[in-house]
Amino acid sequence: MTAGVGLATRLLRLLPAETAHDLAIRALVLAPRLKPDVPDGLRVRLAGLDLAHPLGLAAGFDKNAAALDGLARLGFACIEAGTVTPRPQAGNPKPRLFRLAEDAAIINRMGFNNAGLDAFAKKLEVRPRDVVVGANIGINKDETDPASAYASGADRLLPLADYLAVNVSSPNTPGLRDLQERRALTGVLDAVTAARDCHVDAGGRRRPIFLKVAPDLDDAAALAIVETAIEAAIDGLVVANTTLGRPDSLIGEARHETGGLSGRPLLTPSTRLLALMARHATGRLAFIGVGGIGSGADAYAKIRAGATALQLYTAFVYEGPGIIQRILDELAECLARDGFADVAAAVGTGI
Ligand SMILES: Cc1cc2nc3c(=O)[nH]c(=O)nc-3n(C[C@H](O)[C@H](O)[C@H](O)COP(=O)(O)O)c2cc1C
Numbered sequence: 001m002t003a004g005v006g007l008a009t010r011l012l013r014l015l016p017a018e019t020a021h022d023l024a025i026r027a028l029v030l031a032p033r034l035k036p037d038v039p040d041g042l043r044v045r046l047a048g049l050d051l052a053h054p055l056g057l058a059a060g061f062d063k064n065a066a067a068l069d070g071l072a073r074l075g076f077a078c079i080e081a082g083t084v085t086p087r088p089q090a091g092n093p094k095p096r097l098f099r100l101a102e103d104a105a106i107i108n109r110m111g112f113n114n115a116g117l118d119a120f121a122k123k124l125e126v127r128p129r130d131v132v133v134g135a136n137i138g139i140n141k142d143e144t145d146p147a148s149a150y151a152s153g154a155d156r157l158l159p160l161a162d163y164l165a166v167n168v169s170s171p172n173t174p175g176l177r178d179l180q181e182r183r184a185l186t187g188v189l190d191a192v193t194a195a196r197d198c199h200v201d202a203g204g205r206r207r208p209i210f211l212k213v214a215p216d217l218d219d220a221a222a223l224a225i226v227e228t229a230i231e232a233a234i235d236g237l238v239v240a241n242t243t244l245g246r247p248d249s250l251i252g253e254a255r256h257e258t259g260g261l262s263g264r265p266l267l268t269p270s271t272r273l274l275a276l277m278a279r280h281a282t283g284r285l286a287f288i289g290v291g292g293i294g295s296g297a298d299a300y301a302k303i304r305a306g307a308t309a310l311q312l313y314t315a316f317v318y319e320g321p322g323i324i325q326r327i328l329d330e331l332a333e334c335l336a337r338d339g340f341a342d343v344a345a346a347v348g349t350g351i
Contacts, residue, residue, distance in 0.1 A: 005032065009320030017097040017106070021317075025062065028070025036075040036325040039332035041342035046309045047208035047235040047286040049132050049162055051077040053328055054299070054343055058290050058311035059083055059136035059165060059212070063114045065123035072131040074321040078309060080238075081120070082136030083167045084157075086149050088116035089140055092172065096259070100252025104294060105266075106314050108242065109259030111172045112138050117156050124160035135161035136212065141173055146184075147191040154195035158207050166192055166234075169214035169241035171260040177214055182224050185211075189232035208235035208286075213277075215240035215270045215291060222273060226280045236286035238311070239274040242266070263314035267292025271305050278306025279351045294323075296330020303331075303343060304350030 008027065012020040042053040056078030057071055065081035072079065091113025098107045114120070120135070127133050137153035139146050154164055168179040168188065179188055189211065196206050211229055213222075229237060242260025250265065270291025278287050289307025293299050294315035302310055316323055331343075340346040 005034070005321055016095070017099050018094060021097065025067045028067040031070035031073045031321075033073045034075050034321055034324075035073070036328055038328060041335060041340075042328060042332060044308055044343050046288070047163065047210075048205065049208065051132055051309060053077045054303070054307075054309045054331075055324055055327060056080060056132070056288070056309060056311045057316065058313040059167065060108075060110070061313055061316075065120050065127070065133075065135075068123065068131070068133060069128050072128040075324045076131065078132040078134065078311075080134040080136050080165055080311060081124075082114070082165070083112055083138040083170065084114050084117055084120040084135065084153065085112050085138050085140045086117050086143075086152055087140050088119070089114055098254035098257045098259070100250065100254055100263070101318070103250050103252045103255070103263065103265060104315065104318060105250070105252065105261055105263030106317065107254055107257045107259045107261050109172045109257070111141065112170065117153060121156050121160060124157065127160070132162045134163045134165050134210070136165040136167050138167045138170065138173065139176070146179060147187045150188050151191040151195045154192045154209075155198070158196060158199040161207070163208040163210060163235075164192070164196070165210045165212050165238055167212045167241070169212050171214070171242060171244050180213060180217065180221065180225060182228050185225065185228050186232060189228065189234055193232055193234060210234065210236045210238050210286075210288060212238035213240055215243045215266060215273055216245060217273065219276060222277055223280050226277050226285065230281065230284050234285075236288065237277060238288040238290060239277055239307075240266075240270040240291050243269065245269065262291070264292050264294060267294075267298055267301075271301055274302060274307060275305035275351045278348055281306075293327070294319075296327050296332075296334055299327050299331045300334035300346070301350070303346050304348070306348040306351055308343070308347050
């Protein structure tokens with residue numbers, strides 16, 4: 001990694017969290033090309049998409065798809081932009097983003113601040129083509145017809161993105177997580193798949209659709225979501241979003257702030273949920289594992305728990321872009337140590 005990028009990452013940490021984030025998004029225009037040396041065996045195929053390696057950027061970092069070129073240059077194989085809502089939205093009052101550096105964690109209650117579907121679509125029209133780009137869609141805070149709102153997002157973005165992620169799991173939009181309940185979820189997914197079936201590409205292929213779930217589900221609710229996703233014929237699940245939980249281990253001053261907790265404390269619960277859901281899906285869904293990944297061993301644990309692809313957010317914020325190469329190298333070592341020829345051979349072997 002260039003010294004300049006390392007220095008910039010350290011300097012950003014001195015600023016208030018949201019100021020640093022906004023600055024980073026702007027500075028990404030200047031990002032140098034840091035494409036990683038991808039060790040052998042890390043190429044993956046996710047629901048028909050070819051990824052140069054399994055590591056992607058999770059939703060919420062680039063909410064407006066404003067920095068896709070820069071993020072692609074940093075070496076992510078996949079970028080999930082959004083969450084975008086049909087209409088622009090200011091989000092919750094500031095401060096709404098808190099570092100818990102001692103815990104390698106973040107608490108946020110951003111509340112889907114974003115520039116809306118039209119602006120997002122314009123960015124996707126000029127998106128980079130050498131990286132897989134997903135569009136993560138949500139709904140406005142005052143939405144009264146969620147299924148139609150998700151369908152409008154799907155209809156607008158399916159022609160522009162490589163995949164769609166339906167976000168029903170942010171803790172910062174009141175009532176959103178209730179859409180994970182079977183009846184409501186079926187309504188949302190049926191509306192989105194109806195939109196998908198109108199956007200078949202020249203080769204007859206339909207864009208994959210993922211559903212992003214919360215980590216705070218009891219086992220019965222998690223299994224019901226797996227069944228609903230299979231019934232609705234979507235392609236996979238993103239497991240998981242931020243948690244409302246506050247483990248006793250937290251020591252950061254901001255630990256009592258309202259919002260979703262991400263980062264290291266999320267690793268164990270989100271990986272457990274991933275394994276539970278992947279076991280129940282028996283190969284009928286693809287899984288993107290996200291939550292607390294900060295090392296190759298963490299990435300490997302998610303793969304063994306059933307994930308084909310991975311995303312990170314919090315550890316990237318703390319460590320900067322050098323984390324991509326480090327995780328890929330460590331992951332390759334884990335695979336070689338256990339005799340797996342490639343990522344695909346290891347997927348789900350721990351469940
Ligand atoms: C500041 C912040 C904003 C986020 N915004 C979104 C969002 O808009 N949509 C979404 O699906 N997830 C969002 N997330 C959740 C992440 O995509 C990810 O699921 C979560 O942070 C767990 O990964 P991590 O432990 O690597 O950070 C956000 C996370 C953070 C820290």
